[in-house]
Amino acid sequence: xxxxxxxxxxxxxxxxxxxxxxxxxxxxxxxxxxxxxxxxxxxxxxxxxxxxxxxxxxxxxxxxxxxxxxxxxxxxxxxxxxxxxxxxxxxxxxxxxxxxxxxxxxxxxxxxxxxxxxxxxxxxxxxxxxxxxxxxxxxxxxxxxxxxxxxxxxxxxxxxxxxxxxxxxxxxxxxxxxxxxxxxxxxxxxxxxxxxxxxxxxxxxxxxxxxxxxxxxxxxxxxxxxxxxxxxxxxxxxxxxxxxxxxxxxxxxxxxxxxxxxxxxxxxxxxxxxxxxxxxxxxxxxxxxxxxxxxxxxxxxxxxxxxxxxxxxxxxxxxxxxxxxxxxxxxxxxxxxxxxxxxxxxxxxxxxxxxxxxxxxxxxxxxxxxxxxxxxxxxxxxxxxxxxxxxxxxxxxxxxxxxxxxxxxxxxxxxxxxxxxxxxxxxxxxxxxxxxxxxxxxxx
Amino acid sequence: xxxxxxxxxxxxxxxxxxxxxxxxxxxxxxxxxxxxxxxxxxxxxxxxxxxxxxxxxxxxxxxxxxxxxxxxxxxxxxxxxxxxxxxxxxxxxxxxxxxxxxxxxxxxxxxxxxxxxxxxxxxxxxxxxxxxxxxxxxxxxxxxxxxxxxxxxxxxxxxxxxxxxxxxxxxxxxxxxxxxxxxxxxxxxxxxxxxxxxxxxxxxxxxxxxxxxxxxxxxxxxxxxxxxxxxxxxxxxxxxxxxxxxxxxxxxxxxxxxxxxxxxxxxxxxxxxxxxxxxxxxxxxxxxxxxxxxxxxxxxxxxxxxxxxxxxxxxxxxxxxxxxxxxxxxxxxxxxxxxxxxxxxxxxxxxxxxxxxxxxxxxxxxxxxxxxxxxxxxxxxxxxxxxxxxxxxxxxxxxxxxxxxxxxxxxxxxxxxxxxxxxxxxxxxxxxxxxxxxxxxxxx
Numbered sequence: 001x002x003x004x005x006x007x008x009x010x011x012x013x014x015x016x017x018x019x020x021x022x023x024x025x026x027x028x029x030x031x032x033x034x035x036x037x038x039x040x041x042x043x044x045x046x047x048x049x050x051x052x053x054x055x056x057x058x059x060x061x062x063x064x065x066x067x068x069x070x071x072x073x074x075x076x077x078x079x080x081x082x083x084x085x086x087x088x089x090x091x092x093x094x095x096x097x098x099x100x101x102x103x104x105x106x107x108x109x110x111x112x113x114x115x116x117x118x119x120x121x122x123x124x125x126x127x128x129x130x131x132x133x134x135x136x137x138x139x140x141x142x143x144x145x146x147x148x149x150x151x152x153x154x155x156x157x158x159x160x161x162x163x164x165x166x167x168x169x170x171x172x173x174x175x176x177x178x179x180x181x182x183x184x185x186x187x188x189x190x191x192x193x194x195x196x197x198x199x200x201x202x203x204x205x206x207x208x209x210x211x212x213x214x215x216x217x218x219x220x221x222x223x224x225x226x227x228x229x230x231x232x233x234x235x236x237x238x239x240x241x242x243x244x245x246x247x248x249x250x251x252x253x254x255x256x257x258x259x260x261x262x263x264x265x266x267x268x269x270x271x272x273x274x275x276x277x278x279x280x281x282x283x284x285x286x287x288x289x290x291x292x293x294x295x296x297x298x299x300x301x302x303x304x305x306x307x308x309x310x311x312x313x314x315x316x317x318x319x320x321x322x323x324x325x326x327x328x329x330x331x332x333x334x335x336x337x338x339x340x341x342x343x344x345x346x347x348x349x350x351x352x353x354x355x356x357x358x359x360x361x362x363x364x365x366x367x368x369x370x371x372x373x374x375x376x377x378x379x380x381x382x383x384x385x386x387x388x389x390x391x392x393x394x395x396x397x398x399x400x401x402x403x404x405x406x407x408x409x410x411x412x413x414x415x416x417x418x419x420x421x422x423x424x425x426x427x428x429x430x431x432x433x434x435x436x437x438x439x440x441x442x443x444x
Numbered sequence: 445x446x447x448x449x450x451x452x453x454x455x456x457x458x459x460x461x462x463x464x465x466x467x468x469x470x471x472x473x474x475x476x477x478x479x480x481x482x483x484x485x486x487x488x489x490x491x492x493x494x495x496x497x498x499x500x501x502x503x504x505x506x507x508x509x510x511x512x513x514x515x516x517x518x519x520x521x522x523x524x525x526x527x528x529x530x531x532x533x534x535x536x537x538x539x540x541x542x543x544x545x546x547x548x549x550x551x552x553x554x555x556x557x558x559x560x561x562x563x564x565x566x567x568x569x570x571x572x573x574x575x576x577x578x579x580x581x582x583x584x585x586x587x588x589x590x591x592x593x594x595x596x597x598x599x600x601x602x603x604x605x606x607x608x609x610x611x612x613x614x615x616x617x618x619x620x621x622x623x624x625x626x627x628x629x630x631x632x633x634x635x636x637x638x639x640x641x642x643x644x645x646x647x648x649x650x651x652x653x654x655x656x657x658x659x660x661x662x663x664x665x666x667x668x669x670x671x672x673x674x675x676x677x678x679x680x681x682x683x684x685x686x687x688x689x690x691x692x693x694x695x696x697x698x699x700x701x702x703x704x705x706x707x708x709x710x711x712x713x714x715x716x717x718x719x720x721x722x723x724x725x726x727x728x729x730x731x732x733x734x735x736x737x738x739x740x741x742x743x744x745x746x747x748x749x750x751x752x753x754x755x756x757x758x759x760x761x762x763x764x765x766x767x768x769x770x771x772x773x774x775x776x777x778x779x780x781x782x783x784x785x786x787x788x789x790x791x792x793x794x795x796x797x798x799x800x801x802x803x804x805x806x807x808x809x810x811x812x813x814x815x816x817x818x819x820x821x822x823x824x825x826x827x828x829x830x831x832x833x834x835x836x837x838x839x840x841x842x843x844x845x846x847x848x849x850x851x852x853x854x855x856x857x858x859x860x861x862x863x864x865x866x867x868x869x870x871x872x873x874x875x876x877x878x879x880x881x882x883x884x885x886x887x888x
Contacts, residue, residue, distance in 0.1 A: 028662055028664070153629050156628060157625070157629055162628070163624075180624055181601070181603075181606045184597055184606070198468075199467065199468045199469070216687065217687050219470060220472070220684035221684075222607070240665075240683075242687075243683075243686075243690070247661060247690070247782075250694050251782075254778050255774065257774070259767055259770070259771060260771050260774070260775075267775055267784055267785055267793075268796070272796060272799040272803065275800045276804050279768075279800070279804060280803075280804055282767070283767055283768065283771075283804060283808060284807075286763060286767055287808055287812065288811075288815070290764070291760060293760070294756035294757055294759055294760055295756070297755050297756045297759070298752075304752075305749065308742075308745045308748075311748060311758075312738035312741045312742045314738075314755075314758055314759070315737035315738055315762060316734040316737070319730060320727060320731050322766070324723075324727065326702045326863060326864065327703060329702075330699065330701070330704070331702075331704075334695060334698050338691070340711055340712075349711075349712075352711075356719045356720045359720040360720050360723060360724055360727065364727060364728065364731055367732075368731065419702070420766075420767045420770065423766065423767075427759050
């Protein structure tokens, strides 16, 4: 559906036609549509949407759009939207909005929901509690399949997913789980206790959201129960939220690995100043660190005064070292992030990197040696550069492997030990090695 | 459960105790357990597992383990396992195994399944068809809710998910979709046609798997129907497979962005030679490209013979340029990957990067100028380095923004235009700018 078509239907007040057309659009596609309309049309169109679709569309909106819309809606309309949202989305909304909007939201929320919201807001950022929702299907052990189905029919419409149902005792302690498939294919008179699985994977409310998301990847689940310290079920996390966490954490890793502070907003939504701020800290640190490399070079002024060609190979040696280090650190950082590599694998990984670096170093040295012989016909230079390359590759691959593991050991995020930092460190060592080898072999 | 406990129970032939204990373990946790046992115990333990758990555990195994196990199982046992697997897992298995194992597999598969397998094997790698499964719930428009529930009970046990049910006409053309929640909360006598939604998001069998996975992220789905060119439903993709695709594509992006050929196997499973091979091509290309930078430096021999200190700043200028370029290219590459940035945004992004680079460049120039004044008390040098930094930052951020977009325009993967390549290119330009500015201002 195009902007012009919508505007035309709105102008002609053909609301019923518009309503029918909107029904054919997926809720996730409504916000991009609204973004093209003027303010007045947005509210009009939003009012036309069926309740459920309006709620869904709202949950897909960017924060700034939600804010504008809330300010234009009446209290009754806002209440209608909030009723359609799941608790986790309501809490996200409150966390994103400025305080005047939050006031307006809390005013229309009923007392019971306000209590739940307050509880959810207590959980630390990035914890399982902060991304869970409180709408799930709870069953009792003693129920028959028929009673369970009735319970699902009664509360299913308000539950985020009915795929997994959780069996609780009277103190709401999680006893087991049963999925809707098993309920449906079982006989009406069978007892839930006999059908449920007691081997339930659950997480504590304070568990880190990234670890939670990894469980979804590992166990192929649709939903994960969240329990408190007394094993009482307090919420569930659904797979769509887990995917969002995985995507956010990936974006964060990419940013950290390129020496930037992680940023929650999108590229274009972030202001120029914020962008500059996110990038400048690491740039300054790295720039000042590279003064060390400069200092080393100053010490060898005599060497390159005698053989000026030595300077011409600095970029190649630094570049190759940086690239080798970044290859290794990327593989190790990713391996640590996906739990494929653990701290105890340190020596196994180092040994692997060492063997790889010998092969790579020798091949690079030979290719470069041939180039130098063709271009300058200088065997001594070819040997100096060749040995430097082998040493630099070995050293940079070792650093690329060691530093992320070291960060992990210190409980820091290994992603900070990525290309930029590794490159700067490798520069220092490679230049030192280079001039040492050059002065030794060339007797300068 | 520990290795020793299992070995002991196996030795004492306490198979029933072991069976009960194994039931408490999630199927995804069985393969790591098996890995610690000797070959004989693996087969024994696997035979003890209940059919369903054995099938699930099998689907979580690494290829080499599946291969060993298949060779040790009887035909009847293998058939039992294959019956428990969903079609997509069977096809994955066949694609992973060497030809003698594939022969053994196909021998025990019945003719009907063999036909489906052959069809699924035809789909190109990385297409929707290659990751879909053929077990889903199909309903007819004319069915009542009661009939639909009966159909779900009849075929649900063999279906990978019963959450979404698909409504087909007699030619198996996809007409609509209804989820189990709606079926359960509707009255028995209601007709599916009136309840189903006709606004179904589906993909073609040839759609790229990465685009498919992104749809899951965008629309928060549990399953996605896959149709052929005549809109006939041929399979579904479930959210767990979408998560795997997202994770694999992320790993691939990380590898490409660190100048490595993507690798499907894990870090430790990949041989040293394969690792070296994956890394060496780009290293050679980049190493030889950096000879250009070296060549430029050679042209300015007189300049640094006159002012040797100029050489000492080469690492800082190259490093800062590389880091700035890698920041911008990472943001643009990620933005393009998540569809947040599109080709039409080129000038918008360039303008943003330009403003960021001015702020960043000026700050870096000032900080560095202060350092130079303190360390060398040389205003001319501070100005040369300051101007070079501003120009380098602007240039590298522009390149970091332009090149990934250019790759996208040429339908290449923007991830190849990442840190290593950008750094090498930035080196060339920044050295050129540096010596131009230096010779002009210092009159050398």
